[in-house]
Amino acid sequence: MHTLRPGQDGYTEEVAGFQTSVATRPAVVVAAETAEDVVAAVEYAAEHGLTVSVQATGHGLTAGTDGLLISTRRMTGVEIDPDAKTARVGAGVRWGAVIEAAAKHGLAPLSGSSPDVGVVGYTLSGGFGLMARRFGRAADHVRAIDVVTPDGELRTVTPGSELFWALLGGRAGFGIVTALEFGLVPVAELYGGGLYFDAADLPAVLRAWRTWAMTAPDELTTSIAVVPLPDLPFLPEPIRGKHVANVRIAYLGEDGDSAVAPLRAAAPVLLDTLKRLPYTDSGSIASDPPHPHPYHGTNATVEVLNDGMLTSIVEHAGPGAPVATVLIIDRLGGELARRPAAGVGWDSAAEFVVRALSVVEDGVDPIRRAHAKLFDALAPWSTGRLLPFLYGEHPAGDLATAFPAGDVARLKQLKAKYDPAGRFG
Structure with a gap:
């Protein structure tokens, strides 16, 4: 040690x-x-x-x-069982390593937008990814968890165990996970990428995306990101230094071009990166920044996206917003709504999740105030928040907004049982 x-x-x-x-x-x-x-x-x-x-x-x-x-960053073992279609990974493994190992067998994990994110933290916080509307959350496919509990015991917990339930979605405070075993899906490639529009056309693009996303098949997972991009040479010239609306798409169907045709007609397209690509290139769909940086953000799940909400989103995250904000709206539904959560509850009634994230430059208070104005406007339609997207906030204080009341009560009981001294954060 x-x-x-x-x-x-x-x-x-x-x-x-x-x-x-x-x-x-x-x-x-x-x-x-x-x-x-x-x-x-x-x-x-x-x-x-x-x-x-x-x-x-x-x-x-x-x-x-x-x-x-x-x-646990050195615990990087990855084992793929192609016959069982499972992976077993150590606590420090990132999704990129699993994607590469599984792809050799025509399989893929239920990873998120960034291959640099750790598998264990993502899964335990209830993260959902590029194929979520077809297959659900990564947590829904976990077969076993190796965990060291506060009493110093190394345990293997499986579905049906109260500790298994608490760890999946409850994220922290019950032990240190050392390994996960989870199912893979038979996916080798998909149709994916993005359509980039000038944020000046944001009202029209938002309305078109909302209408289109509500009728999308389960095989299609999509989000829209409103992003003020820097004027840096590594960015493609058509979007460099511009405030853009980026529609992101991951589609398991064969008719990708016809499926997205209504979006291409919504407004002039600055850049179109949509194509068939191997799942090993799935990180290019969102192209999340790979370098550490200071950020703060929050989110809200909502049952609808009405015109008034879209107006508030344009006002608080579009061009001219008081604080530079990356705003992302994810379409939920599909298998996320149908599949019973294997662990701590999932808000199956929510149709979308709205996320806001800002780079911290002069402290977090101006960011909190700016984000509060947006989410106050969305509050009448909000059903809660999702734990994976509470950026810069410690999750322990957010149980009441992230989980149903019954799950919160059960989590507190199990916390008292497994960590009576309250030593695990």
């Missing part, structure tokens, strides 16, 4: 995460390579009265950690 403390070589690099606006300075870091290292770390924390947090790829938050931080 390799440990690091403040001031030692390698400490700063070990605690650095993707979210740079939230400082983390634990008293001790354990660089774990095996499940046994995690057990030893939990036992050490208990002996010394330290709180425990975990960080794999750093996309999740460890804000406020002043105790022991377990870094």
